[in-house]
Amino acid sequence: MTSSTPAVPDPTAPAGAVPRAEDEVVRICRDLLRIDSSNYGDGSGPGERAAAEHVMELLHEVGLEPELFESAPGRANVVVRLEGEDRTRPALVLHGHLDVVPAQASDWTYDPFAGEETEGLLWGRGAVDMKDMDAMILAVVRQMAREGRKPARDVVVAFFADEEAGGVYGAGWAVRERPELFEGASEAISEVGGFSVEVDGRRAYLLQTAEKGLAWLRLVADGTAGHGSQTNDANAVTHLAAAVARIGAHRWPYQLTPTVDALLRGVADLTGLPFDAQDPTAVDALVDALGPAKKFVGATVRHTSNPTQLAAGYKANVIPGRAEATVDVRLLPGFEEAGMATLRELAGEHVRIEPIHQDIALEVPFAGDLVDAMVDALHVEDPGATVLPYTLSGGTDNKSLARLGITGYGFAPLRLPPELDFSGMFHGVDERVPTDALRFGVRVLDRLLRTC
Incomplete structure (x- = not known):
């Protein structure tokens, strides 16, 4: 697959005529939520084809040349490589998945596939897992293409099928059958990290560096x-x-991995609570201090x-x-x-x-140029916030990419209100994401791609 270069902006267009990522990310997310791409895990369901075709339209519209390929009928994936300023550097994979877990409409406040927007929240199956991140990626990539701007290095942008059933028809198939798509890539960014929590009145962002x-x-x-x-x-x-x-x-029994150990030590620093890896009571108190995020973190101490x-x-x-x-x-x-x-x-x-x-467990360092760039991008938009590593209790398509030697991180940046039970909405009822958080996320991602 050849690399796509950004469309050259029209010099005759009036100032401000190029839509910004912040202006269209909510619409893109809403449109994705209205496409039912439920994955029942047994081959039934609508598949990802409709969502993938919509992604293709959004990328073609700004002059990019993505490739759509199916691993089985209806199980569609989309990949496009953006040419970077420095092509001698290893490429970055920026990826999301287009499938969602099923939803029973009668359990929801709003139809899970209506993309309802109300009181600053966008509702729908996939609003947090992970059409929010898909929309942020698309909005940023579209803005870059319209502006004729390249990322700092080559970026392989991928939207996979089947993540919710282990990635057999998505990232796993692509890694096995189409490894050339990821040629030269060394690192990857996807879900589930970069979101904020409140710890003792202070905002902290959890950057995912491990998964069970x-x-x-x-x-x-x-x-x-x-x-x-x-x-x-x-x-x-x-x-x-x-x-x-x-x-x-x-x-x-409790077993603290290096990532969980580093997270709990960070929480101890923020709260003043004692840290003792051998004391389950102390560990539980630190987990509880993470508020709603304790649903994720509490499942990673054992x-x-x-x-x-x-x-x-x-x-x-x-x-x-x-x-x-x-x-x-x-x-x-x-x-x-x-x-x-x-x-x-x-x-x-x-x-x-x-x-x-x-599938394998992952644990990668909370260090290096990419981590520094992610932390810096968050700090520019939210000065004074703390960034901590954490382990995801579930799994992501980074497991598949790891088979190609690609180091994966979870970084879907969202600044969230402390009362929102974000982690509890994964695969739950009434998924919703603040529209302001989506706009925050595109600002962070845009800065990251400029600098990483």
Whole structure:
């Protein structure tokens, strides 16, 4: 794929005629929210094609030449490379995903695919995960193209399919089948970081430098089928239920990774609370000081294992010969093997574990030129704020890019009101993002691409 150079601005256009990213980011986000790109994880649903075609239109409109490719019918991805001022430097990947998790309209205040804007908030499925960041990327790239301005280095702008189901049809497929798209890239930026929280009355931004490993596992118990009235010591349901109960109730010990350690030390500095990695009470107090963000951070001081699905039997008086369950396991960077060993012990001798989908954990330094540029860009827009590293309890497409040696960060910059439960809206009901936060984000991203 050839690089796209920005469109040359019209010298006869009146001053101020070029739309700014701040002027159109809300509209772009609203239009994306109105496209249902729900990912049910089983191949059903509308797919990302409509959203990808809309992205193509927005990029073509400003003279860029993106490529749209499908990994399967309807599973569409869009990539364009922007030529940088210094092409001798490694490229940066700036990426988002176009799919969203499903939403039940009856549970929402507003239709999740209506893109309702009210009282300074934009509502809809994907408003925080992650069509907000998609819109910020598009708005900034469009402004740069209109102005004929290049980023500091080559930037590979990518919008992937299927992130919400592990990226098999999106970033994972692109890395495996189209690695040339990312040639020369060394670093990447995507979700979920750069958003603000209030800590003891002071604003802090959480920059994501790590994410837990992913393991969607199937527990399988094989037993002896028989009549429900008979004694049966090889009851598959009994064996499975016991394993599920052990795994679901297991209290994983605290294990502070370097990123979590650095975050909690930063919170201690802001609050004056004591930091003691060996004292769970002290750790809990520091996590609680992060307010709504404790939902993310509280899940990163230990492994988690949550049973999510059960399946067995076909009639009340028939003991089935097989029973299955699904468990969502998230493992801390550096402790994955020990975590899996514990899960096998908890499952017991009568239950085997089969992988459904697994992916790596990530942890990268909170240091270097790119981190410095992200921190500086935030400080220009919000002087005096603190920037801290943190670990994401979920996962992102940076896992796939890591297979090409690309170091990934979560940086979707948003200055948020302290009362907004931002982390609680991921995959939740009534997703919404402040329109002012979107405008803040494009200012930060624009400055970052000028300097990084």
